[in-house]
Every structure is written in structure tokens, then in C-alpha cells.
Amino acid sequence: MKTYESMTKEELLAEQTKLLEEYKGYENAKLALNMARGKPDPIQLDLCREMFDCVNSKSDCNSEGGIDTRNYGEMEGIPEAKRLMAQVMECDPSQVIVFGNASLNIMYDTVSRAMVHGVCGGKPWGKYDKIKFLCPVPGYDRHFAITECFGIEMINVPMTADGPDMDMVEALVAEDETIKGIWCVPKYSNPTGITFSDETVRRFATMKCAAEDFRIFWDNAYCVHHLYEESDRQDQLLNILEECAKAGNPDRVYEFASTSKVTLAGAGISAMAASENNLNDLRKIMTVQTIGHDKVNQLRHVRFLKDRAGVDAHMLRHAAILRPKFELVERMLSEEIVPLGIGSYTSPNGGYFISFEALEGCAKSIVAKAKAAGVVLTGAGAPFPYGKDPKDKVIRLAPSYPGIEELEMAAKVFICCVKLASVEKFLEQSA
């Protein structure tokens, strides 16, 4: 196969004609496909149907210690739910508070609290003229939406194969007292799929921070979300809570996780893990905000998943559904795009995303073309603060939701759009 770059103008025009015909066919098919969000396939949700029966009309609704989960109280969650989430996050139950159905909400609230009340007795972030967050890019759009919503300036930090560029992170946080946080998806990162190296985690734990109230927002959303059963294809992430404690910086990190992609995306349970100081700081405000989250759902979860072994076994069932989808898209990209020299992609061992890198300046065009042909992708630019991809080249692909046949069709359309946009780019250059 000839790369586009090596084609003459005539060859490019012939390729364009062929692609436009293919594209027209997709348009005429009136497709309605979606690869935009990391949304589970309904058959994944079916995997935990039995969970509903774990609390039924005949059930004992008491948790350990005789707490009636149906009534008020137990703000921090029932003991067995704390234990389960501690096992998922690989820490001690005393480091965990269990919340409602979404870790995103915990993260928003954590930033909101810091803005208004400050962190562990520090000046409220909202009282500064300006504060800043470091944002490894490409990253998760909903993280950036939170910081943007609070008027926090966001600084792009490039992602490498080992995590964020730590030279840059260290240099910035050491000097600037107004840098208050960093967003991280440390395992099976959204969207690149990489897992932070041990060295990256250690550097996070040990680095010097100008701001005492600097916090790492460690969104461990995909901590148990392997795509493969073989241990050599399961990424391992160093425990940041432990590393921070060892380094004498126990309060540096807030860790978040949920069962949104273990049980139910809309009706799971979520948790934060942090040091005693951080949890006490949270408790002071949390006790004003709520009497407690839904403990019946916590009970349902523990009765169904039981423990970490139960979670791991359950995740293999998800992997069996997800893996063929990832492999299909990766194979198609490897066969159809890579040989043309018009893009590259990541092959993660877990998580929910493939990150695609188009030729510079092509991402917006590809997404727009796909949309017009009935395939919705994550907006170009979404993985960057303010929605601005400086090189207009990253597209996040989310293969989880469509069925395998729909996914194949969506990938075909996507590939056609990548080719079309790339041809256009080379034609412009040759004009």
C-alpha cells in the first residue's frame, strides 16, 4: 500500500473520488451510530442483574453491626461497603468514605469545597485572584469541565507512555504556589489507555510542592478494568496513598473510584480514599451536606460482588464482552490506516478508550464528516482543556457501547472519514 504522502496529486484525486463514493453510501444508509462516550453495552449491564435480587422484599436490610440500611445515618457508608471499596482501591477501610452513584460528583464537590472552604485549614481557593490546575493531555473532558466551571486556569502537560511529563510537573509545582491540583487517570488513562509507571507515581509522591494545599486528583476510574486475563497483559499501578505516606506527604492525594463500570453506570456506588487529615477535613462539610448516601444500594453491591475476588471475577465477564470490540477496531485501524501513514492509535490493556492520532489539523474535519454520515464521535478537542486541541489531531474512540456489527460499521465510516480528511490535507498542500 502506498502512503498518502507519497502519492501524486492525480493519485490523491482518484483516491478522493473513490472515498467520496464510499462515503455517499454511508450517508444514504442513514446510520445512527455512537462511539462518543465510555458507555457500557446493555449486555454488560445484564451481567449484574442478580444484584437486584440481593435486596428484595424478604431481605434482612441490616448491615454489619445491625445498621438498618433503609433508615437515616451512617454518613460514611456501611462497614462492608467501605471494606469492599478499600479492596478495590487497595487501601485500608479507614481511609475510605463511600458516596452515592457517581465519583464525578465527589470530584466536583471536592473542588467546590476547596474553593469555598479551603483545604485542611488553608486559604479558600476562591479567595485567590487566580489558581491553576495541571491537566495532562489528552485527558478526560469532564475533569476539565469541573475546573473550567470554577474559573481555575488549566495548564496542559503532555502525556508520555509513562504518564504525565514529570519534569514539567515537578518544575511547575515547585515554583508556583497557585498551582493547586492536577487531574490524573493513572490506570488505563482516559483516553490514551496507558498506566502511570512506578517512577511516575513515586515522583508524584516525593516531588516538592510550593503549595501545601496542592492535591493530586487521582481518578482511579479503571483500577480493576482489565481487558485481558493474562497477568502480563494486566497493567499494575503503584499505590499512591502508600507512596505519599512513605514520602512524608500523606495528605497530597485524593483518590476516587466507583462501580459505574463494574455494576451499573447509572446506579453504582462510589468512594474516595485519602489520609485521615483529608477525610476529617471532608467530614466537617459533608456532615452539613448530607445525612448519608443510599446505603441499600451499598448493601446490594456488597451482597452481589462480595469482595475483591468477586469484583475481579466479574470484571473478566466485562472483558470478554469488551475485548473483541477493542481488537476489532485496532485491527481495522492497523490494516487500513497505519499503512497509509495517516494516523496512529493506542492499544490499551484496559479501560474504555482507544486514542487515535490523526494528521495534524484533521481531527475536527474527521469528526464532522463522521457526524454527517451518522456516526457520533467524541468532539474533537474534547480531551483538552477548553476543548482546544492545539494540533487538532486527537480523537477519542469509545468502542464499548455499540454491538459488534454496529461497531464494525461505525469503524468503517470512521476510517473512511480519516482517509477523506487526510486526502484533503495533502491535496491542499499540493495546491
Add this chain to the structure above:
Amino acid sequence: MKTYESMTKEELLAEQTKLLEEYKGYENAKLALNMARGKPDPIQLDLCREMFDCVNSKSDCNSEGGIDTRNYGEMEGIPEAKRLMAQVMECDPSQVIVFGNASLNIMYDTVSRAMVHGVCGGKPWGKYDKIKFLCPVPGYDRHFAITECFGIEMINVPMTADGPDMDMVEALVAEDETIKGIWCVPKYSNPTGITFSDETVRRFATMKCAAEDFRIFWDNAYCVHHLYEESDRQDQLLNILEECAKAGNPDRVYEFASTSKVTLAGAGISAMAASENNLNDLRKIMTVQTIGHDKVNQLRHVRFLKDRAGVDAHMLRHAAILRPKFELVERMLSEEIVPLGIGSYTSPNGGYFISFEALEGCAKSIVAKAKAAGVVLTGAGAPFPYGKDPKDKVIRLAPSYPGIEELEMAAKVFICCVKLASVEKFLEQSA
């Protein structure tokens, strides 16, 4: 029966001796009773056991319009849950957003949002040197905790039999641009049990407010919580959303409600009702905060309760459990306390509380004595901002949680403590 006031010192001393003996008996009994919080009796929670079966392993989990309740999305709640909560709040589903398990959390978030982002384009409340809230007293301690936590100054407004003293409210809000809100429990008020009169509601809707972003926080927690079936013993509350719209002030009110005391105190659903402007203002931030609340629980609720008629029928079952408890405590107070001239109490037609008024300066003493004898009451002062009851006389009684026999014992202890504290007061005066 002779009133304490009319007793001689010798008679008071004799009475004290008798009471101390009775009190000692309670101390020796090592009681552990609780009348502190408006917590449902477990047998009330049993009333909705069948709700758990409404979503089971075999269930269709789709809501109206084919939304899979288990997956992400539908931030505002499923259509049938919006309709149910609209029926409960007597408004249109388009005026409703459904949230998670607690309306307290919505209220906290609403204040928090106003502090950071402002209300409908107004200056963020946190940017003022000082803002204030009006707090009808006695009122709900958790409301006051929210405003205190955000550093909002609280101004006491006395409650009357018709609601807050509206002459005072009108005079204050007309003049002071920094008064941004008022807390109201308009029906079966916490703790006095009264329902705001039609005139009070209309005055709220029509009054002139110096601050355009003044908002009434209308916590309609007990909107369907009658204790009696007879219609003449069911309080009626004028619809504030309608009255505000009629008066040309549609954006003046945020209304809150939940099923915490309809289905499950820890695992219900909650909602906010407000004007289109207010909801749009909320949506802008809410979309950053969460992808959506637990829609499976919403589905469960609608399948169990069905509609307003279903809710009303269910509430009669609660009333059958609660009513004898209220009547027991009221009868005991009427027989044992009133004739002695040492206290008065409210006889609400609904809600969760009886408000007791002791002699001035006696509330703290009564609560402390009860605690020492094993009966936990709501802290004296709790129904007032900053926990300060200026006359130290109001005690909120919550008769819902204990079984009827425990409740009788708790009430006996309480009555003994009221008498003891009152005797002490008169003895001090005669000293």
C-alpha cells in the same frame, strides 16, 4: 392540681424530693431511648418492602421512551419520576428535576452554587462582604447548619400560627439587598407543626425584594405527610410556585421535596421544582457536577408508588403508625405538664415533630437531665441559628422512631425532667 408557680417553697421541696426519687429509678433502669431525630420507625420502612421487587433480575429496566435506567444519562431524571414528583409537589413535570436520595443535599448544593456562581447571572453570593438569610424560628437545624457553613449571617424571624412573622419579613427584604434567602418548611413545619396560611404564602409571592436574586428555600418536606385521614384535619398549603408566577415573581422560589419519609429515609428520591429560569441556571452547573442520579431507584419508586393517589394511600399507612405516637405524647403532656403551668406543646396535623415550650431558661437543663437518664432529645437550642435559643425554652420532640412502649417510657422520663427543671427554677426564684 396546683401549679408550680402557686406552690410554697416547702411544697416545691417536697415535689422535688418525690421527683428525684422517680428520676433515680429511671437512671437505675439504664435506658437507651431516643426522641432526637425525625427518623421513621423500622415498621414504617417495612411498608415499602415490595418496592425492592419492582426492579428484580427479570425486570425490564427501561423507562418511558426506552431509556435504560441502568446506564448513564438522563441527568434530570426519568420522565415518570419527574411526573410523580410533580404530582407530589403539585406542579408541572417541566418544573421538576429529580435528584438522588436526599433533598438536604440539593439545598446544600443550591446554596453552594449561589455562593460560587451566583443566581441567574447575579453576582456570586460569596463575592459580597456579607450576605444574610432569614431564619424563621424555631426551625430546622440542618438548614441553619448549611447557611452557617457558608458564613451566611442568619437573622431570626419569629414563627406565628400562620407562618413566619410576615411584617418583619417584608420590612427586612424590602430594604436590605444583602438578604438573599429565607428557609421555610411551609407545611407541618419543623418543629412547630404549623402550616403557612394562604395569606402568608401570598405575601411571600408578592412582597417587594431589594435583591433580585433573593430566593425562598421552600423545603416542602412534609407535603403529603398527614397524620389524619379526615380532610378537616389535613392542612392545605397554597401553591407557592403558582402564586409567585401570578405575582410576576416566578423565579423567587426553589421548592424541595423527597420520598425520604414516604419510602425509605436513606434510599428515597428527591426533587427540586422551580421556574424555567431557575432550572436553566441550575442545569448549567449540574451538567458539570454529575452525569445523572440513580435512575434505577427512580424506576423502583414509580413502579411502587405509581402516582399521587398511590402516594396518598401509602401515607395513610404511615399515619396509622405515627398517629398513636403523637397522640400518646400529647395526652401525657396535656395531663402531666399543662396543669402545672410549666410548659405548652403543639398538636400538629402532620409532619414529624411536636414542639415543646418549657419555662424560660429550662430547655438546656431538661435535655441534659433526660440525657443523663438515658433519653436522647434534640439538643436544646438546635431549632435556632447558631444553636442559640434566646429564651432557652424550645425543645423539639420526635416521637416517630421508638416503639409505642419505649416512647411512653421516654415521655415519662421527659416529663419528669421538665418537672424537675421547673421546680428548680421556682426554688431558685424563691431563694
